[in-house]
Amino acid sequence: xxxxxxxxxxxxxxxxxxxxxxxxxxxxxxxxxxxxxxxxxxxxxxxxxxxxxxxxxxxxxxxxxxxxxxxxxxxxxxxxxxxxxxxxxxxxxxxxxxxxxxxxxxxxxxxxxxxxxxxxxxxxxxxxxxxxxxxxxxxxxxxxxxxxxxxxxxxxxxxxxxxxxxxxxxxxxxxxxxxxxxxxxxxxxxxxxxxxxxxxxxxxxxxxxxxxxxxxxxxxxxxxxxxxxxxxxxxxxxxxxxxxxxxxxxxxxxxxxxxxxxxxxxxxxxxxxxxxxxxxxxxxxxxxxxxxxxxxxxxxxxxxxxxxxxxxxxxxxxxxxxxxxxxxxxxxxxxxxxxxxxxxxxxxxxxxxxxxxxxxxxxxxxxxxxxxxxxxxxxxxxxxxxxxxxxxxxxxxxxxxxxxxxxxxxxx
Numbered sequence: 001x002x003x004x005x006x007x008x009x010x011x012x013x014x015x016x017x018x019x020x021x022x023x024x025x026x027x028x029x030x031x032x033x034x035x036x037x038x039x040x041x042x043x044x045x046x047x048x049x050x051x052x053x054x055x056x057x058x059x060x061x062x063x064x065x066x067x068x069x070x071x072x073x074x075x076x077x078x079x080x081x082x083x084x085x086x087x088x089x090x091x092x093x094x095x096x097x098x099x100x101x102x103x104x105x106x107x108x109x110x111x112x113x114x115x116x117x118x119x120x121x122x123x124x125x126x127x128x129x130x131x132x133x134x135x136x137x138x139x140x141x142x143x144x145x146x147x148x149x150x151x152x153x154x155x156x157x158x159x160x161x162x163x164x165x166x167x168x169x170x171x172x173x174x175x176x177x178x179x180x181x182x183x184x185x186x187x188x189x190x191x192x193x194x195x196x197x198x199x200x201x202x203x204x205x206x207x208x209x210x211x212x213x214x215x216x217x218x219x220x221x222x223x224x225x226x227x228x229x230x231x232x233x234x235x236x237x238x239x240x241x242x243x244x245x246x247x248x249x250x251x252x253x254x255x256x257x258x259x260x261x262x263x264x265x266x267x268x269x270x271x272x273x274x275x276x277x278x279x280x281x282x283x284x285x286x287x288x289x290x291x292x293x294x295x296x297x298x299x300x301x302x303x304x305x306x307x308x309x310x311x312x313x314x315x316x317x318x319x320x321x322x323x324x325x326x327x328x329x330x331x332x333x334x335x336x337x338x339x340x341x342x343x344x345x346x347x348x349x350x351x352x353x354x355x356x357x358x359x360x361x362x363x364x365x366x367x368x369x370x371x372x373x374x375x376x377x378x379x380x381x382x383x384x385x386x387x388x389x390x391x392x393x394x395x396x397x398x399x400x401x402x403x404x405x406x407x408x409x410x411x412x
Contacts, residue, residue, distance in 0.1 A: 001028040005035045012045045023057065027094075030060040050175075051078035055092035061192060068108040068198070073162065075180045076105045078193075080258075082282045087273035089183045089283060097179065105178055107196035110225060115158030115172035115233035116196045117278040125159040127222040127229040131385040158233035159225065172234065173277045177203045182274075182283050190214050193254070196223055200236040201256070205283045206243030206290060214251040221257030221307045231234035234280075236257050237304065241281065242267060242319070243291040252302045252336075255333075259313045259344075260304045267319035268353045292319040299326045305333035310344040314360050316379075317353030322362045327382030329368040331343050334393030341399075342370045346379015348401065355379035357404075365389070374398070377405045387412035 002023050009015035015030065023029050033043045044065035049072060053059060059077070066076055076095060082089040113121055129146045132139060132153055139153050162168040176199030181187055187210035194201035196216035202212065219235035235257030242265050249261060252390045265386060271286035273280070284290070299312060311331055314321055331342045336355060343365060346355045361382035368374055369390045377400045386409065391397045400406050 001026060001030060004029065005202045008325070011048055013048045014053075016045065016051055019054045020051070020053070020057070026058075026249070027056045028058045028060060030062050030247070031064050032062045032065070033064050039369075047074075047076065048361070050075040050078040050083075052078055052083075053095050053097075054080045056094045057365045058096040058098065061097070061099045061103035063103060065104045065106060066275075067106045068111070070110045070112070070161070072108060073112040073168075074175050075177055077179045079181045079184050081184075082274065084275055084277070086275040087284060089274055092184045094186045095181060095184050096188045097192065098188070099192070101409040102193070103191060104193045104195055106196075107198050109338065110161050111159060111176075111198045111232075112162045113158075113160035113169070113172050114176055115160075116176075116199060116280045117171050117173050119158040119172045119233045120156060121160035121163035121170050121172070122157040123159060123161050123163040124226070124228055125157050125231045127154070127231040129154070131228065154231065155233060156283050157231065158222070169277045171278045172199055174203070175277075176200070176234075177280070179203070180282060181205070181207050182209070185209050186209075188213070192216075193218060194237075197235050198232070199234050200239050200280070201204050201260075202237065203239045203241060203280065204244050205241040205281065207240075208243075208245040208247065210246075211248045211250065212238060212251045217253070217254040217256045217260070217304065219257045219307075220255060232257060234271060236260070236262055238262070239264055240294055240297065241265070241283075242287075242294065242296070242394045244294050245291075246296045247298075249297070249337075250301055252304050255305050255307065257307045260302065260306050260311045261293050261299060262313040262315065263297060263321055263324065265316040265319045265321055266352050267317065269318075287319070294321045296323045297325070298412075299324070300328045301326065303330040303332060305337065306339045307337060308339055310340045310376075311342045313344045314363070315344075315347055315352065316359040317347065317355060320356065320358065321360045324363045326363070326365045327367055329370075331368070331370045331372055333371065339372060341373040341376045342368060343375045345375065345377045345381050346405075348378045357407075358382050377401060378405070381404055381409055382390070382407045384409045385412070386410070
C-alpha cells in the first residue's frame with residue numbers, strides 16, 4: 001500500500017502520479033488529506049489534469065477532497081487506456097475507486113468548459129431568464145423578453161472560461177466527465193460525492209462486471225460564479241454507455257442537473273475513432289467491432305432527484321437494452337422543482353436515432369414512491385413488469401406516448 005503524502009512533486013497532480021508509478025504488489029494507493037511542509041494551510045488536492053488509473057489498481061480516497069484547478073480541462077479520474085488522440089483504448093482489468101470518510105470530488109471555481117459536445121461555451125452564461133434577456137448575445141432582439149424565450153435559449157450554451165479562445169474547442173466533451181472508465185472489466189466505484197461537476201459525474205463505456213455503490217451527487221444545472229447564476233449543462237449523475245454489461249448500481253443519493261442515472265445506448269451510423277473532442281464518447285464508434293447494446297444491469301436504492309430531467313432514463317437508439325432491474329426508488333424533489341419524471345423509457349422522434357420496437361425489453365420496475373409521473377414510455381417497452389408503485393403525482397402510473405408502446409407489459 002502506497003500513501004501519496006510520502007511522495008513529492010512540483011504540483012499536486014505530479015505528486016499523485018509519482019505515487020501511482022511506485023505502487024507495490026497489492027496495487028493500493030491511498031490519498032488522505034493533503035499534507036505539505038511548504039503549504040500547511042491547504043488540505044485539499046488541486047488537480048491540473050486527470051488522475052490516470054492503470055489496470056490492477058485500487059485508489060483509496062481517505063477523507064480527502066480532490067478539486068479541479070481553474071487551469072484544468074480534464075476529468076478527475078480516468079482509466080489510463082483512453083484520452084486525447086487514443087483511437088482504440090485497449091482492455092484493462094481490475095480498477096477500483098473507494099472513498100472513505102466523506103471523500104469528495106469538487107469542480108473548479110471557474111471551469112474552462114462544461115456541458116456535452118452539443119453545448120456552446122459562453123462566459124458569462126446566464127441561468128436566470130431575466131439575465132439571459134439582458135446579457136445573452138445569442139438571443140435575437142425580437143425575442144428579448146422573458147415571455148418569449150424558448151427552451152434552447154437557456155440550454156444551448158454552457159459556462160466555460162475557454163469561450164471565445166480560438167485555440168480551444170468551443171464545445172463541451174468527455175473531458176468534463178468526473179470519473180470516466182472505458183473498456184474496463186472488473187471495476188468498482190464507491191463511497192464518493194461528486195460536487196459541482198463540469199458535466200456527467202460518472203460515465204462508463206464498454207465496461208462490465210462491476211459495481212457503483214454509495215455515491216452522492218451535488219449539482220443543480222447552475223452555479224453562482226462571479227456573483228451570477230451561471231448555466232451548467234448536462235450534469236448527469238451516472239451514465240452507462242454502449243457496451244456496458246453486468247453492472248450493479250446500489251445506493252445513489254443527492255441531486256443532479258440532468259438525469260440521475262442514464263443507460264444510453266445510441267448506435268448512430270458512423271465510425272469515428274476514439275479520443276476525439278466535441279463528443280461525450282471517448283471510445284470509437286465503429287459498431288461492427290464492438291458491442292452497441294447495454295444489458296444485465298441492476299439499479300436499486302435510489303433516493304435522489306434531477307433539477308430538469310429524469311431520475312432514471314433508459315434510452316436505446318438503433319440498438320438494444322435488455323435485462324434491467326430497477327428496484328427501490330424514492331422520488332424526492334423539493335416543491336419548487338418540477339423535473340421530467342421518475343423513469344423514462346425510450347425517446348420521441350429526435351436526432352438520437354431510431355427507437356426499435358424491441359429496443360428495450362426484459363425490464364422489471366418495483367418499489368417506487370413517486371411525486372411526479374412514475375413511468376413515461378416515449379419509445380417502446382417489451383416484456384416488462386411494473387409493480388409496487390406509490391403514485392402521488394395525480395398522473396397515470398404508466399404514460400405510454402405511442403399506441404403500440406407497450407407489449408407484454410404487466411402493471412400490478
